[in-house]
Amino acid sequence: MAKRKRIWNKEKYHRYLSEGRGQGTASEYKPWIYIHDFSSNGIVSRVKGMTTGRIHHLLSNQELWYFYLLDWSEKTMDIREQFPLSELEEAIKIADSLGIRYPFDRKSGFPYVLTSDFLITTGQGTVARSVKLTKDLDNPRVC
Numbered sequence: 001m002a003k004r005k006r007i008w009n010k011e012k013y014h015r016y017l018s019e020g021r022g023q024g025t026a027s028e029y030k031p032w033i034y035i036h037d038f039s040s041n042g043i044v045s046r047v048k049g050m051t052t053g054r055i056h057h058l059l060s061n062q063e064l065w066y067f068y069l070l071d072w073s074e075k076t077m078d079i080r081e082q083f084p085l086s087e088l089e090e091a092i093k094i095a096d097s098l099g100i101r102y103p104f105d106r107k108s109g110f111p112y113v114l115t116s117d118f119l120i121t122t123g124q125g126t127v128a129r130s131v132k133l134t135k136d137l138d139n140p141r142v143c
Contacts, residue, residue, distance in 0.1 A: 006038050009108035016113075022084035025121075027053045029066035032115050037124065039084045049079060056081050063117055070120060078121035083128065085114045100140055 001044045016022070022032040035044040049071050056084045058081060060065045085091045088111050095102040103112045108139045117127040136142045 006141060007107070008105040008112055009110045013110065013113065022082075022086060022113075022115075025080070026051075026078050026130035029054065029078075029080045031080070033057065033058050033059070033082040033115065051076050051079055059117075060131070062133065066118070066129070066131045070118070075122045075124075076120060079123075080119040081117065082115045083117075083119035085116065090111065098140075 016032065020030045022030070024030060027113045029052070035046060040059055043064075044060070046055050047058060047064065047067065048054065049056050049067070051071050052069060056079065058067055063081070067079065067081070070079050086088045089116055092102045092111060103114075103123045104110065105112065117131045120127050120129060132142055
């Protein structure tokens with residue numbers, strides 16, 4: 001059961017932004033989603049990273065295992081988990097172009113902010129990665 005009511009609206013969106021969620025790098029980064037923000041079907045983890053020196057909020061065992069690979073890699077310079085796709089209008093346009101209904105809060109009608117599981121910085125640049133179960137890859141919303 002969630003520790004808080006899961007209300008999503010424009011005011012909460014602006015509060016997340018003012019808290020600095022989804023902003024910063026390395027030890028100063030704050031994920032958009034914390035493990036206590038909503039209930040999970042699986043095991044969640046809070047792990048201190050060697051690369052960043054901060055606590056990372058991971059929402060599944062698969063994210064945890066992938067995080068360990070990243071954190072132990074000498075190539076990894078920064079790991080940002082639950083990274084927001086904060087350009088809401090652009091994300092909605094992309095979903096529309098793919099024929100996928102973008103998620104909006106049923107009560108407020110405000111669009112949810114989608115996140116990428118990881119934004120990883122290496123010496124070769126920055127890449128986004130999602131960690132999903134094989135059985136979920138048939139779902140167009142997941143892809």
